[in-house]
Amino acid sequence: MVMKMNRYFWVVLVFAFAKAYSQEITTKKQDSKKPKIGLVLSGGGAKGLAHIGTLKIIDSLGIKIDHIAGTSMGAIVGSLYASGYTGKQLDSIYETINFEQIVSDDIPRKAQTYYERRDDERYAVTLPFKNFQVSVPNSLSKGQNVYNLLSQLLSHVKDVNDFNKLPIPFFCIATDIETGEEVVLNNGYLPRAVNASGALPSLFSPVEIEDKLLIDGGVTDNYPVEKLRALGMDIIIGVDVQNGLQNREDINSAFDILTQINNFNTIEAMRSKKPKTDIYIAPDIEDFSVISFDAGRRIIESGEKATLKKIDELKTVANPNYKKPDLKEFARDSIYISQIFINGNNNYTRAYIKGRFKVETPGMVAYTDIRNGINNLQATNNFSKINYEIIPSPDGAVLEIGVIESTVRNYLRLGLHYDELFRSAALVNLTRKRFLFDNDAISADAILGDNVRYNFDYYIDKGRYWSIGLHSEFSQFEKQIDAGFANEVSGIIPADLNSLELNYNDWTQQLYFQTRLQNDFYLRLGAEYKSLNIFTETVITTNPDDNRTLFDDNNYTSLYGNIDLDSYDNPHFPSNGWRVDGDFHFYLYSSDRNNDFNEFSIAQLSVGHAHSFGHLSLRGNLHAGLPIGDAGNSSFDFFLGGYGARRVNNILPFYGYDFIELGGNSLFSALFEIDYEIFKKNHIIFSANLATVDDDLFEQSEWFSNARYTGYALGYGLETFLGPVELKYSFSPQQDQGEFYVNLGFRF
Numbered sequence: 059m060v061m062k063m064n065r066y067f068w069v070v071l072v073f074a075f076a077k078a079y080s081q082e083i084t085t086k087k088q089d090s091k092k093p094k095i096g097l098v099l100s101g102g103g104a105k106g107l108a109h110i111g112t113l114k115i116i117d118s119l120g121i122k123i124d125h126i127a128g129t130s131m132g133a134i135v136g137s138l139y140a141s142g143y144t145g146k147q148l149d150s151i152y153e154t155i156n157f158e159q160i161v162s163d164d165i166p167r168k169a170q171t172y173y174e175r176r177d178d179e180r181y182a183v184t185l186p187f188k189n190f191q192v193s194v195p196n197s198l199s200k201g202q203n204v205y206n207l208l209s210q211l212l213s214h215v216k217d218v219n220d221f222n223k224l225p226i227p228f229f230c231i232a233t234d235i236e237t238g239e240e241v242v243l244n245n246g247y248l249p250r251a252v253n254a255s256g257a258l259p260s261l262f263s264p265v266e267i268e269d270k271l272l273i274d275g276g277v278t279d280n281y282p283v284e285k286l287r288a289l290g291m292d293i294i295i296g297v298d299v300q301n302g303l304q305n306r307e308d309i310n311s312a313f314d315i316l317t318q319i320n321n322f323n324t325i326e327a328m329r330s331k332k333p334k335t336d337i338y339i340a341p342d343i344e345d346f347s348v349i350s351f352d353a354g355r356r357i358i359e360s361g362e363k364a365t366l367k368k369i370d371e372l373k374t375v376a377n378p379n380y381k382k383p384d385l386k387e388f389a390r391d392s393i394y395i396s397q398i399f400i401n402g403n404n405n406y407t408r409a410y411i412k413g414r415f416k417v418e419t420p421g422m423v424a425y426t427d428i429r430n431g432i433n434n435l436q437a438t439n440n441f442s443k444i445n446y447e448i449i450p451s452p453d454g455a456v457l458e459i460g461v462i463e464s465t466v467r468n469y470l471r472l473g474l475h476y477d478e479l480f481r482s483a484a485l486v487n488l489t490r491k492r493f494l495f496d497n498d499a500i501s502a503d504a505i506l507g508d509n510v511r512y513n514f515d516y517y518i519d520k521g522r523y524w525s526i527g528l529h530s531e532f533s534q535f536e537k538q539i540d541a542g543f544a545n546e547v548s549g550i551i552p553a554d555l556n557s558l559e560l561n562y563n564d565w566t567q568q569l570y571f572q573t574r575l576q577n578d579f580y581l582r583l584g585a586e587y588k589s590l591n592i593f594t595e596t597v598i599t600t601n602p603d604d605n606r607t608l609f610d611d612n613n614y615t616s617l618y619g620n621i622d623l624d625s626y627d628n629p630h631f632p633s634n635g636w637r638v639d640g641d642f643h644f645y646l647y648s649s650d651r652n653n654d655f656n657e658f659s660i661a662q663l664s665v666g667h668a669h670s671f672g673h674l675s676l677r678g679n680l681h682a683g684l685p686i687g688d689a690g691n692s693s694f695d696f697f698l699g700g701y702g703a704r705r706v707n708n709i710l711p712f713y714g715y716d717f718i719e720l721g722g723n724s725l726f727s728a729l730f731e732i733d734y735e736i737f738k739k740n741h742i743i744f745s746a747n748l749a750t751v752d753d754d755l756f757e758q759s760e761w762f763s764n765a766r767y768t769g770y771a772l773g774y775g776l777e778t779f780l781g782p783v784e785l786k787y788s789f790s791p792q793q794d795q796g797e798f799y800v801n802l803g804f805r806f
Contacts, residue, residue: 094124095375096291098283098335099132101276102299103258103348104357106131108341110152111361112297113145115369119376121295125227127286129275132297133230133255134208137248140228141215142385149358151211157351160203161261167627169433172572172580173499173519179629180473180806181487182780187468200443201253201262202436208249209446210425213393214385217450220245227289230255231275231282235264240278242285243267247447258348263443266462276300280324283334293375296335297361299343300324337371339364392424396454402461405496406440411461413521414438420454428457440464440491467491474780475803477702479717480535481508485806505806509535513806522574527584529568533706536561539718541596558596560718561606564706565589582620586643589613590693610693612655615647626668630782631733631741631775632677633670639663645689658687660694660708662725675733683708684724684756696725698749701771701786702801713747714769714790716797722765724755739777743786746770767792771799780804 097116099109109132116123128136138148167175186193221228221244229244232254243251246267254265254272264271279285283294332338341364346353365372397419400408415431417423428446435444443462448455473485489501495518503513511534517527541555570584592609621640626632640663648655662683669676683696696708700717703709709718712727727749734742752758752765773786781804789796 093292093375094290095121096125096127096286096289096294097123097136098281098286098294098296099126099128099136100281100296100298100300101128101130101132101256101274102343103131104157104350104354105299105341105343105346105348106135107152107351107354107357108299108343108361108364109135109297110145110148111341111358111363112339112365113139114149115145115362115365116295116372117145117382119369119372120378120380121372121376122380122382123226123295125286125289125291127229127231127282128255129231129280129282130256130258131299133252133275137208137228137230137252138211140221140224140226141212141248142225144382144384147385152354152358155207157354160207161199161349161351163199163202163436165433165437166430167629168578168625169430170437171519171521171574172622173517174437174439175624175629177471177489177501179781180804181471181485182474182804183472185470185472186466187470187488188466192470197259197263198261199263200436201257201265202432202444204256204262205249205253205445206429206432208252209448210429212249212252213425213448215248216448216455218248221248221251224248229282229285231279231285232257232265232267232272233275233277235271235273238278240275241270241272242282250445250447261349266443266445276324279327281328281331283331287334293336294334295337295339295372295375296332297339297341297365298328298332299341299361300328337368337375339368391426392422393448394421394454395423395448395457396420396451397456399456399458400461401458403463405463405492406461407496410497411435411459415459417457419457423457435461473804473806475806477801477805478799479537479700479703480511483507483509483511483806503806509533525572527568527570527572529570530566532563532565534561534563535706537717539716555597558594561591561593561595562706563589563591578623578625580620580622582622584618586616586618587613588616592693610691612693613649614645616643616645618643626666628777631675631735631743631777632666632668633675633733633735634668636668637664637666637679643694645694654690656688656690658685658689660685660689662708673735675731675735677729677731677733679729681710681727681729682725689723692721692723695721695723695753696751697721698725698727698751698767700797701788701799702784702805704805712749712767712769713745713771713786713788714793714797715767720749720751720767722752722755724753724761725749725751726755726762727751733775741775741777743773743775744771745773745786773799 126136126140135148170178186195215224218224229242230251232241232243234241243255250265250267254267255275257263257265257273259273259277264273280300281296281298283296286294341360343357343360346357350357398412398417400411403411414434416434417427417431432444432446435441440463441461442464445460447458449458467490469489471487471489475483484506485503487501487503489499491499493500497520498518501515505511512532514530515527517525519525537560538557539560541558567587568584570582572580572582574580590610590612593606595606597607619642621638623636623638625635626637627634642659642661644659646657660683662681664679664681666677666679694708696710697718698710698712698721699715699719701711701713712720727747729745729747731743731745736742747769749767750762750765755761755765758764767790769788769790771786771788773784776783782801784801786799787796788799
């Protein structure tokens with residue numbers, strides 16, 4: 059009985075295997091009869107977002123794509139789809155991307171050192187200077203942020219070097235800039251290949267792959283339908299988002315001219331390529347340009363609309379039983395990195411690069427930390443390109459960083475500024491990096507305009523170790539001020555004089571040591587030599603050899619310490635972060651022309667905070683300062699009033715009063731601001747400030763209520779490449795009339 063049952067069991071088992079094998083053979087025969095469907099996606103910059111709309115419809119119909127070819131933006135979208143993303147997932151990813159930040163080379167302030175921030179927030183234009191010739195960069199952007207994004211989004215296929223082994227086989231087109239030949243990229247590191255295919259000339263830097271310098275594939279083949287057909291595709295679906303030719307009224311820039319020239323070839327080529335496409339989809343993108351990323355949602359919708367017009371043709375190749383699966387694991391937050399390899403460095407040591415990269419291994423590393431590390435390296439301006447690959451290994455992934463060191467050591471920098479104190483000014487700067495050492499720089503500013511000034515700096519930046527710096531500057535201005543206040547601080551102005559012309563000259567030399575205690579937190583210790591020459595020619599003295607009335611004509615020597623914490627996200631219109639600035643100066647020597655000098659100190663602390671609520675930002679700042687000992691004169695007192703000028707000694711801004719209108723040797727002030735960003739980079743700001751300033755203020759029993767001043771301002775601010783542009787109307791209940799303040803450009 060048992061043997062009989064065993065016999066039945068084996069018969070049933072053999073029959074089941076035979077049936078399964080028969081079904082598999084039948085399925086393979088059916089699959090072999092199914093037409094192979096290829097998808098070709100053209101380049102077109104921002105207009106290529108229309109591809110996402112097409113892919114959403116393709117997925118909804120159940121169309122299984124067998125091979126994808128793409129160029130430029132078509133390569134970017136195509137590679138993501140080929141790696142496993144669905145159309146809907148790509149649509150969701152689009153919503154999370156800040157394209158302005160991705161396309162540009164903007165580096166977050168938190169990635170910059172003290173010196174890098176200072177340079178970035180002073181100069182409007184930076185031009186490389188080599189072999190006594192000024193040149194312009196080969197592109198507006200290095201494309202580093204695009205590469206960072208692609209590396210994260212494609213991290214789940216980091217171990218796929220043969221693009222035919224992706225979930226959907228894929229290739230893209232690039233152009234060899236040296237030979238003009240097209241290059242088919244179907245293997246290697248996928249993010250770098252796609253980055254090369256999308257390196258739009260003049261917008262993004264070329265990408266080096268296997269000793270070839272590659273740019274946008276749209277230059278040679280923006281719609282590679284023939285190459286896709288040659289791979290055995292039976293039916294090809296094509297999405298064309300290329301530009302048409304523009305009228306002369308629409309050609310307004312060098313970039314427009316380059317785009318028009320490139321379109322001569324692509325439009326002519328499409329006359330033969332279009333008939334080779336079985337289902338040709340051409341979204342209506344006439345109202346958009348290659349940089350219209352801000353209109354991305356409308357562009358995606360145009361892709362959907364154009365695809366729906368071809369729905370009858372698409373249904374003929376659809377499989378209602380097929381549904382592309384969602385990619386379950388993508389854009390992971392972190393990855394285990396066992397070690398870091400660095401190559402391509404000659405002038406900068408491995409320790410220097412790792413020190414700036416700030417990623418510790420082995421261990422789990424967040425992709426945001428990798429991106430921040432790349433930003434830290436980019437902020438140095440020591441590297442023209444930074445490539446990295448995440449390579450699988452038995453012990454965990456290896457992060458291989460390849461740097462291309464910049465050959466530029468000299469820079470010409472320019473800036474413009476206007477305010478009510480220094481008036482108009484043009485800045486010309488020459489900077490040389492690696493002057494004596496690999497991590498030093500020497501910089502000289504010549505400031506020409508209504509008041510001639512200069513700045514000179516030499517520093518050796520050692521990060522967390524003690525850096526060494528030399529600083530020299532000369533500042534001067536002339537300003538009509540209230541004579542009553544001048545009489546109060548000097549006691550030598552006639553009582554019947556209402557105002558006078560103040561001449562202020564400051565020449566300062568500093569030697570300092572600086573260290574970074576934590577990110578954004580610096581400690582500085584130094585020695586300072588300062589010459590002050592403050593006088594007026596309004597009042598004629600009885601001295602026949604000098605027609606000036608002197609307020610100060612002395613040289614001072616001091617030791618000082620400074621703490622600086624700056625985590626603001628924007629130096630001019632901060633919406634988040636903290637700013638703490640503490641300073642202590644001990645004046646131990648003076649040339650003492652008035653024979654009344656005593657050693658004294660000045661201590662002050664400023665604390666600011668910003669917090670955003672969507673487009674609305676709230677800011678506050680408290681500032682306190684006081685002397686220790688008797689200064690003997692008022693040159694280092696706190697002078698309040700005005701807005702827009704860079705700080706000189708203790709001359710501080712204060713709404714409602716003109717420059718140097720209030721003063722005393724002790725100060726407590728508070729500033730509160732409401733900043734509403736009505737649209738990007740355009741701000742409406744309401745400000746209110748309060749100050750209590752007087753001599754020996756904190757020795758008074760009612761110091762907070764005595765000598766109290768208030769002021770308010772309403773203004774408009776615009777962020778530009780030249781720096782902030784601001785117009786403010788200010789008033790005080792204690793003043794008869796208001797003040798207008800104009801601030802144009804970075805302060806220097």
